[in-house]
Amino acid sequence: MKIDVAYVAELARLELTDEEKSVFQPQLENIVKYVEKISEVDVEGVEPMMHGRPLVNAFREDVVRPSLDREAALSNAPARVGDEFLLPKIVEGAES
Amino acid sequence: MELYELGIKQAQEGLAKGEFTCEDITKSVIARYHERNAEIGAYLTFDEEQALALARANPKAVPIAVKDLINVAGQPCTCASKILKGYVSPYDATVIRNMKAAGFIPAGRVNMDEFAMGSSTENSGLGVTRNPYDLSRVPGGSSGGSAAAVGGNMCIAALGTDTGGSIRQPASFCNCVGVKPSYGRVSRYGVTAFASSLDQVGPMAKSVEDAAILLKALAGHDEMDGTTPKDPVPDYAASLAGASMKGVRIGIAKEYFDVKGMDPEVKRITDEAVRKCEAAGAELVEVSLPHTEYAMAVYYIIAPAEASANLARFDGVRYGHRSDAAKDVFSLYTKSRAEGFGPEVKRRIIMGTYVLSSGYYDAYYGRAQKVRTLIKRDFDAAFEKCDALLTPCAPTPAFRIGELQDPLTMYLNDLFTIPSSLAGVCASSVPAGFTNDTKLPVGVQFICGGFEEEKLLRISRAFEEIG
Numbered sequence: 001m002k003i004d005v006a007y008v009a010e011l012a013r014l015e016l017t018d019e020e021k022s023v024f025q026p027q028l029e030n031i032v033k034y035v036e037k038i039s040e041v042d043v044e045g046v047e048p049m050m051h052g053r054p055l056v057n058a059f060r061e062d063v064v065r066p067s068l069d070r071e072a073a074l075s076n077a078p079a080r081v082g083d084e085f086l087l088p089k090i091v092e093g094a095e096s
Numbered sequence: 097m098e099l100y101e102l103g104i105k106q107a108q109e110g111l112a113k114g115e116f117t118c119e120d121i122t123k124s125v126i127a128r129y130h131e132r133n134a135e136i137g138a139y140l141t142f143d144e145e146q147a148l149a150l151a152r153a154n155p156k157a158v159p160i161a162v163k164d165l166i167n168v169a170g171q172p173c174t175c176a177s178k179i180l181k182g183y184v185s186p187y188d189a190t191v192i193r194n195m196k197a198a199g200f201i202p203a204g205r206v207n208m209d210e211f212a213m214g215s216s217t218e219n220s221g222l223g224v225t226r227n228p229y230d231l232s233r234v235p236g237g238s239s240g241g242s243a244a245a246v247g248g249n250m251c252i253a254a255l256g257t258d259t260g261g262s263i264r265q266p267a268s269f270c271n272c273v274g275v276k277p278s279y280g281r282v283s284r285y286g287v288t289a290f291a292s293s294l295d296q297v298g299p300m301a302k303s304v305e306d307a308a309i310l311l312k313a314l315a316g317h318d319e320m321d322g323t324t325p326k327d328p329v330p331d332y333a334a335s336l337a338g339a340s341m342k343g344v345r346i347g348i349a350k351e352y353f354d355v356k357g358m359d360p361e362v363k364r365i366t367d368e369a370v371r372k373c374e375a376a377g378a379e380l381v382e383v384s385l386p387h388t389e390y391a392m393a394v395y396y397i398i399a400p401a402e403a404s405a406n407l408a409r410f411d412g413v414r415y416g417h418r419s420d421a422a423k424d425v426f427s428l429y430t431k432s433r434a435e436g437f438g439p440e441v442k443r444r445i446i447m448g449t450y451v452l453s454s455g456y457y458d459a460y461y462g463r464a465q466k467v468r469t470l471i472k473r474d475f476d477a478a479f480e481k482c483d484a485l486l487t488p489c490a491p492t493p494a495f496r497i498g499e500l501q502d503p504l505t506m507y508l509n510d511l512f513t514i515p516s517s518l519a520g521v522c523a524s525s526v527p528a529g530f531t532n533d534t535k536l537p538v539g540v541q542f543i544c545g546g547f548e549e550e551k552l553l554r555i556s557r558a559f560e561e562i563g
Contacts, residue, residue, distance in 0.1 A: 003450055012404060012449040013411075013426075014442060015434035024443055027503050031447060034504055035393040035460070041467050048465035049472055051293045051323065052279025052520035053546065058322030072186035078418035085414055090425040 003028050099124035101249050104306040105333075107158045108199070121252065122151040122159045122203055128250050129204065137225040138235075138245035139204045140164050141172055147203040159203035160195060160310070161251035163242050165212060165288040166297065168192050168202045175288050176220040177210045179410050179417045179436025189286025190318045191255065191297050198313035206241030206254060210438045211407065212262055212290045214238050215509040218497065219440040226497070227269060229536055233494040236266030242300045243270035247537070253301040253310055257287060259294045260395050261490075261513025264525035267300055268489035268539030271527050273307045273556070274300045276513075278546045279520035280325055282311075283318035291402040294395075294517050304526065304557040308332035311549065330550045339557040342377035346370070346555075347482030351388035352512055359492040361531040365538045366488045369528045369563060373486065376562045381482040385474035390467050391515040396507060397451050397464040398518070404448025410436065443503060468518050475519040475545070484555050485543040487512050489525045493536035516543045524556045528563050 005025050009016045016024070070083060079086040099121045102110070110116050126144050133139050139161070147159060162168060165175040167185035174180040192202055209219035217225045217240025225240045227233040228248030235244040239256030242263075246254050247270030256263040258276035267274030275298045282297045289295060299310035312333065317326045348370060353363075374380055412418035412432030419431035437445070451460035478485060490509055500506045516523045525539040542559070544552040 005446060008446050008450045008453065009442075010430075011453060012445045013408075013429035013433060014437070014445060015427075015430035016442070017434075020439070020442065023439075024446065027443060028447060028450070030502075030504050031396060031443075031507075032450070035396050035451075035464075037393040038390055038397070038463055038467050039459070041387070041390055041463075041470065043463060043466035043470070046466040046469050048462060049468040049518075050465060052296075053323060053325075055323060058319075060319050068186060073414075075186055076183050076415035078412060078416070087413060088422055088424055088428055 003032060098128070100128040102252055103302040104158055104253050104309050105303065107252055111156045111158070117155045118151040118157045118159065118201065119148060119155065122147050125159055125203060125251055132248060132250055135226065135231060136228055136244050136248050136250065137223050138206055138241045138248060138250050140174065140176065140207050140222055140241065142204040143171055146170060147201070150201040154201055157199050157201045158252055160200045161204045161206045161242060161245045161254040162202045163208055163239055163254070163256050164205040165208065165257065166191060166255060167286040171202070172205060173288070174222060175211045176208045176222050177436065177438065177441070178221045179433070181417065183415055187286065190283035190320060191287065191314045194316065195313050200313060204251065206245050208241055209238035210441050211288065211403070212238040212257055212259055213403070213440050213444055215261070215265055215506055216495070216500065217241065219438060221438045224497070227494045229271065230494065230534070233496050233536070234269070236269035236490070236494060238262040239300060240266050243267055243272055246270065246272040246300050246302060253299060253306050255297060256300045257295060257297050258517065259291050260399060260517045261510040263298045263300060264513045264523060264541055265490045265510060267525040269494040269537065271537035272300050272302065273304050273527070274298065274525040275307045275311055275549070275553070276517070276523050277311060277315060277549060278522040280323045281522070281547065281549065282314050283321040283324050285318055285320035289406040291399040292406060293402060294399060304553060304560045305333055305336055308336055308553045327547060332550060332553050335550050336554060336557045339554040340377065341373050341558045341562065344378045344484070344555055344558070345381050345482040346373050346378045347381050347383040347478055347485040349383050349385050349388070349478065349485055349487065351385050352487035355491065355511070357491055357508070358488065361533070362488050362490070362492060362538055365529040366540055369540045369559070370486060372562045373559065376558070383478040383481055383485070385478055385515065387467065387470045387474050388515050391471055391518055392507065392511060394464045394467045394471065394518060395514045396447070397460050398468065400444040400448035401452050401461050402448070404445045404452065407441070407445055440503070471515055472519045475516070475521055479545045483544065483551060487541045487543065489513065489539040489541040493531050493534065493538050512541060521546050522549050522552050524552055526556045526559050526563065
């Protein structure tokens, strides 16, 4: 199985160096080749197991209560202005 | 005897009698940290002032080392990743809140494979951890810092996490007791997610009794984690009284014994463990788990898939590393992540993204979930015939630092621990002996059904006495 590592990395929002691409390419193909072993298994009519335990909806009372303090939530911000996270310009053509 | 050598039970007895205080124990652990950490590297950071302040405020508490992906308010939580360097937790994980309420305090942050991805702690982005039994070898992983701290007597006990063997394999490598609870037994709130359908927090300790005491403190329903049921938490330590192998049906599955690449010393020690159980009155039952050979493949689809989604949160926006070279939103993501994540994390994100990508989902992720059901059914069928499975914990003792270079070869180290993780059942690693030539510790694994921790711990305790 040939993997387009550059394309998948872009989907994953991960910039790779050329060296990383050439190292990962054979490693990932080797791993994918290994996991393809599951194609041998007859899974006709088998329900998928989505979680470590059968789940039912877990509801709680919808009541207002304190959440993380604003200062605490901003305390690890790479950059901030006032009470907001500061980011590079994300809208094309807009004034920054 | 120095206080850092104590286990939880002994520490609690001494505290109750007023022989020493939590501050005395914490000071002893800190002195030991200064003596040994440069060599072993079990801890990433140790906020001595905060630990001592907590100790003074809780004179009867026992200090516990914490794996660096569990949030403790005011302490770093790096997940051993450069992307979280400098991050300080704004809140306590539920396990930390539970632990504090039960008479424990967090003390020190221990090393791990970055984001818990690995089996040797060599994937840590922040430091090397060495096996206290042989400094040229790995402590196992991903909870390698926890295991090295317990095995090297650098803490009283530690918290680890286990997704595919990350408590049990390092426990085996470093001569400690490790327990991976059933999925849902312990809250994951405040524990950095790797693979959400598999992750569990568990104790790593110097005895089965210590592990039982700590597990009781951690476990229980949490409304912040919808996967934790309201089942009562038994007093695991109290139910160890009179634990014996007499009449226990121990399941022996050929899929765990006739394995290519198993170290002959591990084979010898595991075979001896089986004989000891039988001699102590256990009934040996042959069982078969025919889908075991597919477990590794299923895991290396499901775990990276979930990880690629979980790690999407590292985007350089609200916390974590932000690249100086970011010019727009796309480069903010791609460059911050490229600079912050290490190679194994990148590989798994790409692998996970690939198996979830359009056109491949059904063949990989969808199919893997169905095979996971078959693996779960194998365990259900086995537990109709036996109380617990006894298996090797890892195919080899601790290997040398740098010895395993190929990622797939490294993955195969989790061969015996992954199936039970996928099934969501509980399992322990208990010390079983040492290799003859290299004098390295080797543990065996006991596996019981979901929410059967009481039985698992009783059997583990009975083995501890005869092992």
